[in-house]
Amino acid sequence: MAKKNQLGVTPLSEDVSAWYNELVFKAELADRGPAKGTMVIRPYGYRIWELLQSQLDQRFKDTGHVNASFPLLIPMSYLQREADHVEGFAPELAVVTHGGGKELDEPLVVRPTSETVIGEMYSRWISSYRDLPVLINAWNNVVRWELRPRIFLRTTEFLWQEGHTAHADEDEAMEETLRMFDVYVEFALNVAAIPMVKGEKTPGERFAGAVRTFTIEGMMQDGKALQSGTSHYLGQNFAKAFDITFQDENNELQHVHTTSWGMSTRMIGAVILAHGDDAGLVLPPRLAPIQIVIVPIGRGEQAEAPLAKCRELAAQLEGLGVRAHVDDRDASPGFKFNDWELKGVPLRVELGPRDLEAGHVLVAQRVGERDDKGRPVKETVEFEEFVTGAPERLDAYHDQLVARATAFRDERSGVADDWDTFAELVGRGFAYALHCGEPSCEDDIKAETSATPRCISTEDGFAGEGTCIRCDRPSVYGHRVAFARAY
RNA sequence: CGGGAUGUGGCGCAGCUUGGUAGCGCACCUGCUUUGGGAGCAGGGGGUCGCCGGUUCGAAUCCGGCCAUCCCGACCA
The missing domain is CATH 3.30.930.10 (Bira Bifunctional Protein; Domain 2)
Incomplete structure (x- = not known):
């Protein structure tokens, strides 16, 4: 376990x-x-x-x-x-x-x-x-x-x-x-x-x-x-x-x-x-129920002014079409941070008495730079600059997730022209290989590697002809087939 | 359908070997103190122990049967 x-x-x-x-x-x-x-x-x-x-x-x-x-x-x-x-x-x-x-x-x-x-x-x-x-x-x-x-x-x-x-x-x-x-x-x-x-x-x-x-x-x-x-x-x-x-x-x-x-x-x-990652969900901003969560910091009377400012910021963000939420629950800030990370909210904003005085917020990204304790590096941004820049910031975050997912996919995928390479690739991602098109040969590949043909890839760079990766009969699709283990 | 496991307060689990009237953590309720990375103390509520039957003075615990769920395979967006 x-x-x-x-x-x-x-x-x-x-x-x-x-x-x-x-x-x-x-x-x-x-x-x-x-x-x-x-x-x-x-x-x-x-x-x-x-x-x-x-x-x-x-x-x-x-x-x-x-x-x-x-x-x-x-x-x-x-x-x-x-x-x-x-x-x-x-x-x-x-x-x-x-x-x-x-x-x-x-x-x-x-x-x-x-x-x-x-x-x-x-x-x-x-x-x-x-x-x-x-x-x-x-x-x-x-x-x-x-x-x-x-x-x-x-x-x-x-x-x-x-x-x-x-x-x-x-x-x-x-x-x-x-x-x-x-x-x-x-x-x-x-x-x-x-x-x-x-x-x-x-x-x-x-x-x-x-x-x-x-x-x-x-x-x-x-x-x-x-x-x-x-x-x-x-x-x-x-x-x-x-x-x-x-x-x-x-x-x-x-x-x-x-x-x-x-x-x-x-x-x-x-x-x-x-x-997703070890801390929980990671939601792309365009599918995130809450795109920016604002956590007020402070206690007793000290909490009132920051909370009011949080609400003001949230209203301004909503005005720009951003899904913002003020977390005014009676819980500690640390609890809230972990909770929203678990729920995959793209951006978190912290606003306490010190920030209010200084006219800025602290911004932490769900995915991004970490400090040596593994916690997000918090950026200091002036109120107005943060609000007006929020849509753009979310777009940039989206691009960052795409880049990360693309890098991961590409690092785990490759062209296979021999069986050993094929078996190795299919154990960790996609293997692009030539195939004879015979269902029985697909079955053999599945039995031996638990990988199945996901699709015939017509994308650039995957055209090709030759012999089947498994049985040496001639390939039939004119393109490589992407094989992988599948859900 | 094959293999493995589990059913005990809302959730996660212990207790079962060696039967004796059910316990822990979290969550919940009340109060006070707290709040910049999962707060603390005190008090409190909540469970026919999956179901049926058997053994026994007595069963969460032992025995038999059933049911359900989960995980690993075979079918699949």
Whole structure:
């Protein structure tokens, strides 16, 4: 058993898994629900989700999408209409067999994803090329029966968004698939401060029912990959299964081409695992419920003036769109410092009688320069300068987290052209290697290294052909495949 | 489903080997003193010891069964 620090959390450096589990509870992000595999997202964690939601939703609106809501319960027979889709989801379905005290004629499944109901509705709504494209997104919850749940990373019920679009032809649908893929990449970097490894899934890792699947994979601090968002080109698979047809300009009947794309509450897990440290959470400012916490210092009458100034500063910060909070709890400053560090607040401000006299605050960054006791080096900043400079300071902090995460990822990743290098790299991060594309060969690699193909990397510098890293058959993708152990 | 572990105040645990009427830390409540890196003292409230059955004068403790949860694998955003 790794020994716990004074926060009661196992150090990240000793046991990432224990650290993660304990931190989720201690930071009050979430709790376990009474039924196995369910989670309660607590207000602090839910605020992160709301911030994620609003910023992602804005991007959907900016790319022409509208929101709608579809039913939770789906007739079992719908799932069965697309062969690959049922096969993929059958093992993880929750099925409702009774309603109103009676056994149902046809069981209903609790949606594991909504392709099928939405397919049914699209077939009703679409009849002409003039109806296309249909660009709808849904924010909802889905249920997938998980054998081994982990809060945020893999729970039986989770929250997400699923975009579903229908287009007249393949080109347009592929363009949409890639557009939303780019939105995820950009969002992950600019909001969650996570530089994603991106690319296309190999056939064996594709979404059930998709023709092509694109994925963003984040690197967590234990070197494991976390799939954080996917965008699928579904071809005409669902159009054929649900008879989604339209008449084109030439009066010919055609099936539409559909896409779907999703990002879930798993992203919160990605943020925890990508940025956190021994002291607790480290939240990127654009997802932080509190961006700046202000701690008044002083006792008795001496506390009143600093507290008033703290409130004034907070109001000014709020005026600039900064989420600021004055911690006026009846607790010692030291307690508050540790508490907010545990909760990952980007910036902390201290303001006591001495500071008030001098007209400045002390500013400490959650991640940044440390003194020899491991405590943040506190910067002295004049009141007005601090307030007006706060937005910029938060942006700089965001950039700092990106730089740190990028350096970590790159240091743990590399190109592998021989098996030993491959095995070593995959033990600590991503290995970019050539692959034959055979599912059985993927299985062998998994059995020997526990690594799986995360994506075919189409990024610069990863083009290549040659022989497979494991079996020496010719490589097939024209690009290297990023392999890693994964959540 | 396989392997491992655990169920005792809200949380974390001890007590079980060797049965005797439940204890510690944190949290909570009251009061006083405190407050620049997890404050101190004093007082106080709160538990059918996972469930069912058995052994016994007596069970948290011994025996049998069941249930649940967690961790490690197989399925997965």
